[in-house]
Amino acid sequence: MSLAESWDKYAVGSKPRRAVNATGETTWLNWTQYAEHGPNESVLGPVAGRRVLELGSGSGSNLAHLVTLGATGLGVDVAPARETVAKERWAGLAGLEFRTAEVTAFLTETDETFDVVLSIFGAVWFVDPRTLLPLIRSRMISGGTLAFSHLPAGIQDVKLGGAGLRHNHSLDAWERLLTSHGFTAVSASLIDPPQDRTVGTMLVRALAC
Known part of the structure; x- marks a missing residue:
């Protein structure tokens, strides 16, 4: 089974985010695996006014929220089903687009640059950082923000099954990886x-040098 097929299978079984949260908001950003937490x-x-790229954008809910705040957003996901769902859910929101692509291929082929790159339980967790981080840095403006989240080191999410190898490094390991691949001010x-x-939930933030 290909990578896209594996993630498509996982996507089909995913429960969509509810339309309204506990405070009545229709869009919001969630860094953790728990609803409206963190x-x-x-x-x-x-x-x-910033150009935002989400790697592993899923149904587009997090990215859509940033667009409602004035960003323009591009979401990239390897699963074709994700693009279909995201486009249907956010069809009326200007400044937002979605593409189906494997992230290293997208970053290698695109000539776009971004102010912000984020990955919430997304591609940064599943692609070797020695390959991915230099590609991300090459598509970011100097001073741009990279932020991502995933489970802590040593914890596995059994729901993801065979969808891919996870790179859930320790806090110190992420700091070393990021500083060695063109990032600074790592937290x-x-x-x-x-x-x-x-x-x-592990949350990592860094600035592009």
């Missing part, structure tokens, strides 16, 4: 889980 888009700094932290859960 920090918001302020991790990225101001996004109005890596663990977001505590809700009180009734035991597994937190």
